[in-house]
Amino acid sequence: GQNIDQPTEMTATEGAIVQINCTYQTSGFNGLFWYQQHAGEAPTFLSYNVLDGLEEKGRFSSFLSRSKGYSYLLLKELQMKDSASYLCAVRDSNYQLIWGAGTKLIIKP
């Protein structure tokens, strides 16, 4: 079966750096997405990786290793507003999105 694994919850300190991991086993691979979802709000697109390596976008970076079935989202200079759930999703060979259950990130002062 197809599966996306990510930690259920993580805690980090304001100003620090946190890495949220995502491992996947899917039928084929056509890209990996990260979305951010604040409580009670819509998920919003953060990043897209289809080739191996690091994609940087301001304080957020996303890394992909297709051979390892692994990605991470790196958040630097954490701010309180970064408290949210982070959803990892992989598009399989049929271009269907397979979702992880999300990682709830708690930022403490």
Place this chain on the structure above:
Amino acid sequence: ETGVTQTPRHLVMGMTNKKSLKCEQHLGHNAMYWYKQSAKKPLELMFVYNFKEQTENNSVPSRFSPECPNSSHLFLHLHTLQPEDSALYLCASSQDGGAGANVLTFGAGSRLTVL
């Protein structure tokens, strides 16, 4: 108004009621989606419409009935629901439903409680 708008934001209904969820997008997208989001579970794709044609129905019970009158509007009609159907129902849209990059734009969701 821009983006994806869902109404109502909250809905409480009994198991014998009939209600509808509405989704509207002003992005000029051609694909629209219904997802179910339950606590600590992955998003579950329910239905996909691409250019107003239904292209996905992921074994969703018939008590959920989608309707897509045009590429900007999507409805989810609900009848004789069960308590386990209580969840957040998210609508999303994308440029198209094919093999493109297909970044999804989500609405804020309709929180449904079935008593």
